[in-house]
Amino acid sequence: MRFRYLNMFMGLAIGASAVLAGPLAAEAQEKKTLRAAMHAGLRILDPFIGTTYIVRDHGYMIYDTLFSVDEKLNVKPQMVDSYEVSTDQLTYTFKLRDGLKFHDGAPVTTDDVIASLERWSKVDGMGGKLFGFIKELKAVNATTFQMILKEPYGLVLTSLGKPSAIVPFILPKRIALTPPTQQLTEYVGSGPFRFVTEEYRPGVKAVYEKNLDYRPRREPANGMSGGKVVKLDRVEWLIIGDAQTTANALIKGEVDMWERPSYDLLPQVKKDKNIVITNRNPLGEGSLMRLNWLQPPLDNVKVRQAILHAVYQEDYLAAQVGDPEYYRLCGSMYGCGTPLESDVGAVQLKKPDIAKAKKLLAESGYKGETITIMQPMDVGIITPLAPVTVQALRAIGMKVDLQAMDWSTMMLRRANKGPADQGGWHIFHTAQAVPDQMNPVANNYLRGDGAFFGWPNDPEIEKLRDAFSREVDPVKQKELAVAVQKRAYETVPYIPLGLYIQPPAHHKNITGFVIGPATVFWNVEKN
Amino acid sequence: MLRLIASRLVAAIPVMGMVAILVFLMLRLGPSDPALILAGDTATPEAVAAIRAGLGLDKPLWYQFLVWIGQLLSGDFGLSVFSRQPVIDMVLQRIEPTVSLAFTTLALSIVIAIPAGVLAAWRHDSWLDRLIMTFSVLGFSIPVFVLGYIFIYLFAMQMDWLPVQGFTPIGANLPNFLRQIAMPTLALSFIYIALFARITRSAMLEVLREDYIRTAQAKGLPESVILVKHALRNAAVPIVSVIGIGFALMIGGVVITETVFNIPGIGRLVVDAVLARDYPVIQGVILLLSGVYVLINLLTDIAYILLDPRIRY
Numbered sequence: 146m147r148f149r150y151l152n153m154f155m156g157l158a159i160g161a162s163a164v165l166a167g168p169l170a171a172e173a174q175e176k177k178t179l180r181a182a183m184h185a186g187l188r189i190l191d192p193f194i195g196t197t198y199i200v201r202d203h204g205y206m207i208y209d210t211l212f213s214v215d216e217k218l219n220v221k222p223q224m225v226d227s228y229e230v231s232t233d234q235l236t237y238t239f240k241l242r243d244g245l246k247f248h249d250g251a252p253v254t255t256d257d258v259i260a261s262l263e264r265w266s267k268v269d270g271m272g273g274k275l276f277g278f279i280k281e282l283k284a285v286n287a288t289t290f291q292m293i294l295k296e297p298y299g300l301v302l303t304s305l306g307k308p309s310a311i312v313p314f315i316l317p318k319r320i321a322l323t324p325p326t327q328q329l330t331e332y333v334g335s336g337p338f339r340f341v342t343e344e345y346r347p348g349v350k351a352v353y354e355k356n357l358d359y360r361p362r363r364e365p366a367n368g369m370s371g372g373k374v375v376k377l378d379r380v381e382w383l384i385i386g387d388a389q390t391t392a393n394a395l396i397k398g399e400v401d402m403w404e405r406p407s408y409d410l411l412p413q414v415k416k417d418k419n420i421v422i423t424n425r426n427p428l429g430e431g432s433l434m435r436l437n438w439l440q441p442p443l444d445n446v447k448v449r450q451a452i453l454h455a456v457y458q459e460d461y462l463a464a465q466v467g468d469p470e471y472y473r474l475c476g477s478m479y480g481c482g483t484p485l486e487s488d489v490g491a492v493q494l495k496k497p498d499i500a501k502a503k504k505l506l507a508e509s510g511y512k513g514e515t516i517t518i519m520q521p522m523d524v525g526i527i528t529p530l531a532p533v534t535v536q537a538l539r540a541i542g543m544k545v546d547l548q549a550m551d552w553s554t555m556m557l558r559r560a561n562k563g564p565a566d567q568g569g570w571h572i573f574h575t576a577q578a579v580p581d582q583m584n585p586v587a588n589n590y591l592r593g594d595g596a597f598f599g600w601p602n603d604p605e606i607e608k609l610r611d612a613f614s615r616e617v618d619p620v621k622q623k624e625l626a627v628a629v630q631k632r633a634y635e636t637v638p639y640i641p642l643g644l645y646i647q648p649p650a651h652h653k654n655i656t657g658f659v660i661g662p663a664t665v666f667w668n669v670e671k672n
Numbered sequence: 673m674l675r676l677i678a679s680r681l682v683a684a685i686p687v688m689g690m691v692a693i694l695v696f697l698m699l700r701l702g703p704s705d706p707a708l709i710l711a712g713d714t715a716t717p718e719a720v721a722a723i724r725a726g727l728g729l730d731k732p733l734w735y736q737f738l739v740w741i742g743q744l745l746s747g748d749f750g751l752s753v754f755s756r757q758p759v760i761d762m763v764l765q766r767i768e769p770t771v772s773l774a775f776t777t778l779a780l781s782i783v784i785a786i787p788a789g790v791l792a793a794w795r796h797d798s799w800l801d802r803l804i805m806t807f808s809v810l811g812f813s814i815p816v817f818v819l820g821y822i823f824i825y826l827f828a829m830q831m832d833w834l835p836v837q838g839f840t841p842i843g844a845n846l847p848n849f850l851r852q853i854a855m856p857t858l859a860l861s862f863i864y865i866a867l868f869a870r871i872t873r874s875a876m877l878e879v880l881r882e883d884y885i886r887t888a889q890a891k892g893l894p895e896s897v898i899l900v901k902h903a904l905r906n907a908a909v910p911i912v913s914v915i916g917i918g919f920a921l922m923i924g925g926v927v928i929t930e931t932v933f934n935i936p937g938i939g940r941l942v943v944d945a946v947l948a949r950d951y952p953v954i955q956g957v958i959l960l961l962s963g964v965y966v967l968i969n970l971l972t973d974i975a976y977i978l979l980d981p982r983i984r985y
Contacts (some may be wrong), residue, residue: 194723387934390932399837620803
């Protein structure tokens with residue numbers, strides 16, 4: 146009897162181990178599927194709603210753009226075949242490439258382009274500014290359209306080739322007519338990949354398949370521009386909530402790439418001989434400290450200047466990133482490695498001048514008011530910034546109240562203009578991709594119209610920003626951009642805290658990532 | 673029995689009504705605004721206001737409540753603010769992983785814990801009892817994420833027996849389902865094995881002191897019969913209660929286990945929805961879960977009656 150039970154048990158054990166040892170079906174799937182553990186869950190599918198980077202990257206998968214930037218941030222035609230600018234700089238004529246088709250088979254026409262740009266202009270700052278200069282946007286025929294301006298505007302192509310959120314993607318007209326306050330319900334683009342709606346699991350999984358009808362440009366891929374040649378059949382975006390689990394899944398080959406490995410786990414994944422790190426976004430992302438101009442004592446420019454002189458970028462980057470290989474000091478308000486880069490006024494690149502900061506604070510009449518700093522605890526790259534600011538402010542004798550919260554709560558509280566004891570705030574920290582700050586118009590934190598969180602009201606800076614946008618000469622544009630930055634370092638609407646890069650870790654058999662702000666999968670091969 | 677089921681189902685209606693009102697008010701009266709989150713970090717206040725209007729969040733509270741209740745009465749749980757997917761579809765997509773994990777955990781826990789508890793009670797104060805109770809204390813003490821990482825390190829990274837993460841529906845591929853559910857089940861079971869074993873032991877100890885057990889022993893009945901037929905059956909009511917509560921907790925979301933093993937279950941759905949202030953999803957999930965709790969309580973009560981015919985409601 147005992148032997149019978151033993152045999153039964155052994156049989157079950159062998160059967161179970163055979164089942165458990167069998168290959169995952171996923172492993173048996175075709176080779177041209179790339180599984181990527183992305184940095185965030187895709188929960189919004191409308192690229193014109195919200196400014197989250199995962200939605201922007203989703204947009205790049207399924208939509209195309211009129212213009213794109215190359216690795217050097219030069220604007221290049223993408224859906225546009227050719228364009229002309231009249232000598233008075235008032236009329237731009239664009240001709241679309243032949244053979245552009247949406248995923249539903251309909252040809253891309255200028256009506257689609259105009260409707261898409263109109264929707265974009267209602268949600269994007271640069272788009273809105275551009276449309277403020279447009280007298281008429283008209284279709285000449287199905288493939289040619291004209292943009293007629295009221296007066297010369299220096300950022301026409303820069304706006305149309307805007308590489309980061311919110312990107313002017315082109316949608317079919319019937320979809321683009323959806324009011325910008327309502328989300329899209331149909332996801333049809335003309336981009337290199339097609340969205341597989343039936344496999345979409347919000348916040349968990351998004352699947353893209355090669356768009357077989359896509360006709361890439363002939364030039365090789367260069368940044369976000371050039372030929373978007375798709376070399377994969379299918380891309381699966383997976384969202385694994387836990388960083389250690391993601392690292393393990395990458396090492397075991399359950400995913401092919403980890404888009405943004407956490408810095409503390411990079412040494413572990415780098416040890417694996419099959420994994421490489423590719424810096425596909427050398428421009429990186431910039432952290433910043435935002436100051437609230439409405440709330441005393443930060444309504445006093447001397448207090449803001451005292452804070453500027455009390456902080457040191459290297460302290461922030463060391464706390465946030467640690468490994469100098471992945472960070473860069475940068476005092477420019479337009480990012481570094483960009484055409485408008487300048488370090489004018491960037492005192493925070495040097496060791497802090499505590500004596501000067503204390504002197505400014507004394508001159509300001511600071512009476513020991515408590516500074517409320519919001520610290521989001523669930524965004525790993527932002528969390529370490531606030532304690533560094535606390536230390537810097539205490540070093541010059543300021544009273545600080547550090548309040549921990551989740552990112553969403555910070556987003557909500559950020560909108561409160563009231564005093565800190567009524568739900569308001571004095572300081573928060575955030576980060577944005579360099580392309581979102583690479584000129585005075587794109588960079589919302591340079592706004593001096595009193596309308597953006599922190600609410601700086603500085604007519605002088607607005608005058609300079611406006612002059613910049615009207616200037617068509619790149620040399621004069623740069624002079625104006627430097628003047629904006631000089632003014633900003635005097636009045637301190639925010640303080641840049643340096644650049645960091647989060648390069649993807651991936652298996653050696655994955656090659657071909659293009660250099661650019663968004664993670665895109667054209668040109669990528671899995672060998 | 674049918675009267676019990678009918679009365680419990682009728683009683684569930686006001687319970688769920690209260691849950692609906694409370695959840696709605698708690699979300700709306702707190703400092704939250706999904707439009708601000710939806711609009712993103714660099715959105716202008718005008719863009720946020722436009723999105724708020726588009727979602728109907730600028731309407732009076734009573735109006736929003738009536739719209740939601742109206743939808744509920746027609747079986748519509750609404751759309752996610754973010755993904756614009758029907759809430760019911762999102763819940764159905766996420767319920768299978770959670771229910772699967774709950775069932776496998778429950779099965780493993782019962783299979784190990786009940787015999788262990790019976791043995792501990794039978795050999796009260798012996799080395800076996802102490803050994804089982806030591807494991808029980810360990811099961812309570814080790815956090816599930818620690819166990820998860822240990823198991824991943826051992827069974828996936830070192831021995832290469834099991835995958836690190838993921839979930840495959842049982843109907844899609846049974847071997848994959850088993851391989852992927854094995855580690856989370858083992859990790860999550862520890863605390864439930866500890867809990868069920870302790871409850872079983874204490875309930876059994878109480879019953880084993882009863883006169884009728886002594887009578888059964890005096891009659892010369894085999895110990896296995898005394899333990900299983902006479903003692904365990906009479907000790908079953910508190911054990912079933914705890915199993916029912918344990919199951920309800922598992923269904924309610926075992927977010928840490930789901931996160932460590934990347935299981936797209938209800939727990940992660942709720943946490944994501946709460947962090948994003950996705951009102952319709954939070955409301956829908958909590959309402960549905962309250963229904964599940966009512967159902968589990970009902971099943972527990974039915975089990976009481978089956979186990980102990982003296983119990984009447």
